[in-house]
Amino acid sequence: MPKPAYLRIADELRRGIRDGSYPPGGRLPTIATLSTAHSVSEIVIRQAIxxxxxxxxxxxxxGGGTVVRIRPPVRRVAMDRYRVETQPLTVPATSFTHDQRITWSDYRLDRVYRRVRADADLAALxxxxxxxxxxxxRFVFYAKGEPQQISINYLPWDVVAETPVADPAxxxxxxxxxxQLAYLGHPPTRVEEAVRARMPTPEESETLRMTGGVPVVTITRRxxxxxxxxxxxxxxIIPADRIVLDYSIDL
Structure with missing residues (x-):
């Protein structure tokens, strides 16, 4: 069965994007131009786009037409990333600044703190x-002014109450x-992570300045x-087009 015209046109435009004929940040031909070039209605072109x-x-x-998305830089996240935070620091850093290869002055963190009761899932974790x-x-991590990651983490209140760790300032x-845990006398000895993928919520898309069609990688950590x-x-929570997860296993 022949492929519908809008899918054939989408295939051709996609090839042009991938081979650089339509570079990141560049505009695709106008709908009218594509309609004439492919001898189809503008409705078909809109479906392809x-x-x-x-x-x-x-x-x-x-007012600006259809623009090829600029691909964001991809950060590689390796299994040993937390060692950055457990070794003596000569300059301020975290696993995030290490992943992003940014300096402390390029790092910004929005935060909202509140006390909650553990639901059944949190209690089990x-x-x-x-x-x-x-x-x-709730943290939003920025690298050079661009939001890159949302993190919602929980700590036992009996461990952090009336300590600097509970102070967002x-x-x-x-x-x-x-x-922070080492400061409280509980240095971490192990990290477990479970990785999943899903589509973002509207709030996540807005916060991370994502475009449609891009999923997020979610990592549940203990x-x-x-x-x-x-x-x-x-x-x-990290946009899937901004991350590569690197894993190595010693046998």
Whole structure:
């Protein structure tokens, strides 16, 4: 069965984007031009562009036509990233600044703190009774002014109450959460992470300045000190087109 015209046109435009004929930041031909070139109606061209927009390859700007998305720099996240935060620091840094290869002055962190009770899922992750009091911290991480990551993490209130770790004015904290736990006398000894993918919520898309069609990678993290879970991230949220997860396994 022949492929519909809008899909054939989308295939051709996609090839042009991938081979550089339509470079990042450049405009596609106008709808009228494409309509004439392919001898189809403008409705068919709009359908083709909608396919590319849904794939996150282009964005349509009011009065500016259809523009090829500028691909954001990809950060590589390796298994040993937390060692940056558990070793003595000669200059302020965290695993995020290490991943982004930015200096401390290029780093910004928006934060909102509040106390909450553990729901059933959080209680299971912490291995604590439901209703346990926790400190909830919502962070938005910026590199050179651009939002790159959302992180929602939880700490047991009995560990952080009336300490500098519970004070949002102390953020960003060199060494991040591992350094904070070490400061409290509970240095991390193990990290567990579970990685998933999904489409972003409208709030996540707006916060991270994402275009349509791009999923997010979500990482649920548990940080242990000895046998006790002292931090849960539910979740770390990163646009999927900005990250590569590197894993190595010693056999």
């Amino acid at each position: 909608a396919v590319l927009r849904g794939e996150g390859l282009v964005e349509t700007r009011r 912490f291995e604590l009774p439901p209703g346990t009091l926790l400190l909830r911290r 102390r953020e960003p904290w060199p060494g991040g959460t591992p350094a 940080m242990f000190s000895g046998d006790r879970v002292l931090e849960v991230c539910r979740d770390i």
